[in-house]
Amino acid sequence: MNTIKDQVMPKNKLLVKNIVEHAVEQANFTIKNLGKRSTVAMLMECENCLTDFMPVVKLIADDYIEYAPIYDQMCAAIDAVQVGKDLVEIEFA
Incomplete structure (x- = not known):
């Protein structure tokens, strides 16, 4: 049988x-x-970028648990953007 x-x-x-x-x-x-x-x-550009990519990463993290920490980092970044805290780059491990 062919795949x-x-x-x-x-x-x-x-x-x-x-x-x-x-x-x-x-x-x-x-x-x-x-x-x-x-x-x-x-600030708006950064927020737009994060809100555009977060749903995609969330869908992937639901099926591939190894990407869940990246989604968590994106959530932390969007929170920091929205309340004016210092931002840290997202680490891709």
Whole structure:
């Protein structure tokens, strides 16, 4: 019996890893920019980036528990953005 292309696990895991990596890179990019230039526009951009990627990372973390800490870091980052605390870059382990 032939396997279905979409069900090849190593390829799917690599795709999931790449999606999470991209989300972390984009979030860290906006966090760095906010640190360099702390304006209302940059604050809004950082918040928008995090709120765009958080649901995607949450869906992945529900199925791949190893990405749950990344989702938790994103939650902490969005909280920091919204209340004006210092931001820390998200670590991709």
